[in-house]
Amino acid sequence: MKNQWFTISVYSENNVGLLNRISGIFLKRHINIESLNVSKSEIDEVSKFTIVVYTTEQWVHNIVGQIEKQIEVIKAFYHKDDETIYQESALFKIDSALLFDERQIQNIIKESNSQIVTVSREFFVLAKSGRRPEIDEMYEQLKPYGIMQFVRSGRISVTKDEMQISALLKELKV
Amino acid sequence: METIKEKQSSSKPKSTIKISGAEAIIHCLLAEGVDLLYGYPGGAIMPVYDELYKFQDKLTHILTRHEQGATHAAQGYARVSGRVGVAMATSGPGATNLVTGLADAQIDSTPMVCITGQVPRHLLGSDAFQETDIIGISTPVTKWNYQITKASEIPEILAKAFFIAKSGRPGPVLVDITKNAQFDEFEFSYEKCKGVRSYNPAPKPNMGAIDAAAALINKAKKPFIVWGQGVILGEAEEELKAVIEKAGIPAAWTIMGESAIPTNHPLNVGMVGMHGNYGPNILTNECDVLIAVGMRFDDRVTGSLDTYAKQAKVVHFEIDPAEINKNVPADVAVLGNSKETLALLLPKLEKSSHEDWNNEFKKKRDIEFEQVIKNDIHPTKEGLTMGEVIEQINIASKNKAVIVSDVGQHQMIACRYAKFAQSKSNITSGGLGTMGFGLPAAIGAKQGAMDREVVAIIGDGGYQMTIQELGVIFQHQIPVKIVVLNNDHLGMVRQWQELFFDKRYASTVMVNPDFVKIAEGYHIEAKRVSKREDLKATIETMIASDKPYFLEVKVEKEDNVFPMIPSGASVSDIRLK
Ligand SMILES: Cc1ncc(C[n+]2csc(CCOP(=O)(O)OP(=O)(O)O)c2C)c(N)n1
Numbered sequence: 246m247k248n249q250w251f252t253i254s255v256y257s258e259n260n261v262g263l264l265n266r267i268s269g270i271f272l273k274r275h276i277n278i279e280s281l282n283v284s285k286s287e288i289d290e291v292s293k294f295t296i297v298v299y300t301t302e303q304w305v306h307n308i309v310g311q312i313e314k315q316i317e318v319i320k321a322f323y324h325k326d327d328e329t330i331y332q333e334s335a336l337f338k339i340d341s342a343l344l345f346d347e348r349q350i351q352n353i354i355k356e357s358n359s360q361i362v363t364v365s366r367e368f369f370v371l372a373k374s375g376r377r378p379e380i381d382e383m384y385e386q387l388k389p390y391g392i393m394q395f396v397r398s399g400r401i402s403v404t405k406d407e408m409q410i411s412a413l414l415k416e417l418k419v
Numbered sequence: 420m421e422t423i424k425e426k427q428s429s430s431k432p433k434s435t436i437k438i439s440g441a442e443a444i445i446h447c448l449l450a451e452g453v454d455l456l457y458g459y460p461g462g463a464i465m466p467v468y469d470e471l472y473k474f475q476d477k478l479t480h481i482l483t484r485h486e487q488g489a490t491h492a493a494q495g496y497a498r499v500s501g502r503v504g505v506a507m508a509t510s511g512p513g514a515t516n517l518v519t520g521l522a523d524a525q526i527d528s529t530p531m532v533c534i535t536g537q538v539p540r541h542l543l544g545s546d547a548f549q550e551t552d553i554i555g556i557s558t559p560v561t562k563w564n565y566q567i568t569k570a571s572e573i574p575e576i577l578a579k580a581f582f583i584a585k586s587g588r589p590g591p592v593l594v595d596i597t598k599n600a601q602f603d604e605f606e607f608s609y610e611k612c613k614g615v616r617s618y619n620p621a622p623k624p625n626m627g628a629i630d631a632a633a634a635l636i637n638k639a640k641k642p643f644i645v646w647g648q649g650v651i652l653g654e655a656e657e658e659l660k661a662v663i664e665k666a667g668i669p670a671a672w673t674i675m676g677e678s679a680i681p682t683n684h685p686l687n688v689g690m691v692g693m694h695g696n697y698g699p700n701i702l703t704n705e706c707d708v709l710i711a712v713g714m715r716f717d718d719r720v721t722g723s724l725d726t727y728a729k730q731a732k733v734v735h736f737e738i739d740p741a742e743i744n745k746n747v748p749a750d751v752a753v754l755g756n757s758k759e760t761l762a763l764l765l766p767k768l769e770k771s772s773h774e775d776w777n778n779e780f781k782k783k784r785d786i787e788f789e790q791v792i793k794n795d796i797h798p799t800k801e802g803l804t805m806g807e808v809i810e811q812i813n814i815a816s817k818n819k820a821v822i823v824s825d826v827g828q829h830q831m832i833a834c835r836y837a838k839f840a841q842s843k844s845n846i847t848s849g850g851l852g853t854m855g856f857g858l859p860a861a862i863g864a865k866q867g868a869m870d871r872e873v874v875a876i877i878g879d880g881g882y883q884m885t886i887q888e889l890g891v892i893f894q895h896q897i898p899v900k901i902v903v904l905n906n907d908h909l910g911m912v913r914q915w916q917e918l919f920f921d922k923r924y925a926s927t928v929m930v931n932p933d934f935v936k937i938a939e940g941y942h943i944e945a946k947r948v949s950k951r952e953d954l955k956a957t958i959e960t961m962i963a964s965d966k967p968y969f970l971e972v973k974v975e976k977e978d979n980v981f982p983m984i985p986s987g988a989s990v991s992d993i994r995l996k
Pocket of ligand 1: 825826827828852853854855877878879880881882904906908909910911
């Protein structure tokens, strides 16, 4: 079986120890978490972990089974890239002088569909949302001019099909 | 956290005045029906021990000589009784000493609740004296764990701990309680936990799956059942027996499932796995439908997965959805508690006897008898064998004993040759293979089934890992029978060295103390047997005794356990010598 990208979505109760439990499941199998995002979900008081892994379908199936087994986990799903709408966000901090001295920078901003979040005397910050290759491309373009700081978020995603979670919660009797 | 509760009025302390967290812990234990626990005191758990002192007429605390012993004793207790075992320890080293027992209980699905003391809330994270992050440490080896930092959390969390430990696929739960929460007072009331929103203990049986399973089994010419501990945990022994009898299906067990069906049942064809019986291993690769019940296809059972039962359709009865397709893909997965699912399956099965197929097992049994079993239990050579010791114990105890084994050659021999007439009788460390399990687990087993004979079978290596628990046996006069099969080696490792490492016996020779004197030092009656003519009578004396008894049997130093599936080989490549 070949390696592919999978997005794992975990709906859970809010709990301090759960992140440790979930990351331990990957650690035990020597599988790298490519990205991880924790946020609230569409359901009150239910958190959502979005985890991206590059592995085989058999492993992701096994891992999701183990995740779902954790007491505080309500439900876990995995999806392939073509089954989801997904994005990452990135911030670039760049020397303000470049904004005025380097014409090309302005073109990069325009073409990459990024936004200027803030500008000060010393630096300005660019925000870019999109798929990983778009962000990587922008990074490569800006790199020759000097990037003071760079950060990229974990993937966030929603599925094209319905997630069978609300019905499940009703059935489990909230 | 959303928990579903059941009001419990009887367990409430009489007055409505406030009580301390420590006292509340005792009331919670009593409300859960706990009357016995194992543990070891220390600074961070002292308020609870102070309450144990006050409640000693209702709750017996057994001071093991090491916290690991407390966990294994709690496990032994849980495994024979089906109840939740309880162990308690202080923070820091007390808590870390629980880790082996937690890991053992986790992999062998044993219901256990461990309570640890923790430094006061305001010192958390300060590297205070005996502070250790036991929540972080125990996370991978617990079904659930939780740190209580406020007294008022105690009732709800302990109720949840017991519910989670026992329900569904059981497992160990650790509750860490900071010292301030033990001292603080609050208004106590207790409600048993009936459910946790995000936790579904057992999937509901799906009739479609049961129909599909029945169809496959009814069509099968060579159906074969392998059952595991799920049958015992689910108390599905009668249901399984009814299924195999109606459909005439030969059935084999994993060591964790042993004793669920009596050894002498004609359809009980023995043990699968690395040192299991010849027939069930070899015929795994000849059956047409393999029906796995409450087992998880451990690698010690399957050998190489690439060549495991490839010809067969696989039907997997299992409570834990994460086990389905984990190691062996299932053609039909029947999720749910085996007691329910097997009962639903039964009326859909057609009567059958599969005579020719059952005969195949008998033929293989005869081969194994001639080449292995005969020499193990009726040896003609001079040295004593482990097998003949087990056989004499069977005879003297009329197959009624609970057999608790440690880990190694003696364990495999005990599982191969012990005979059982009753379920929950084979207590061993299956998944983790924890040397040192045997002696403390035997203490717990005896206390969990005081009316039964409990015989511990232990190697000279593993015995010395928890030998200090003789102190418990002496202090409380717990009438367990301890049999050390002394080959002066770490026998199982020596066997691998002989077979796979050109006899380089690196660190497997044991220079042993006088075990009889050690037992006598604890005032336990002790005997050593090194000649065959003394064996039978001494074992009879041991079984007849109503006191603790220690027996050392000097067995052949360099015997091997066969049959054997070498690690990573196919079940078809099982070796008889
Ligand atoms: C705690 C622990 N350490 C190491 C091992 C590896 N191990 C498995 S069997 C064995 C030898 C056991 O020797 P002994 O207790 O004398 O029993 P025998 O095999 O001779 O019957 C060892 C070292 C283990 N299972 N558990």
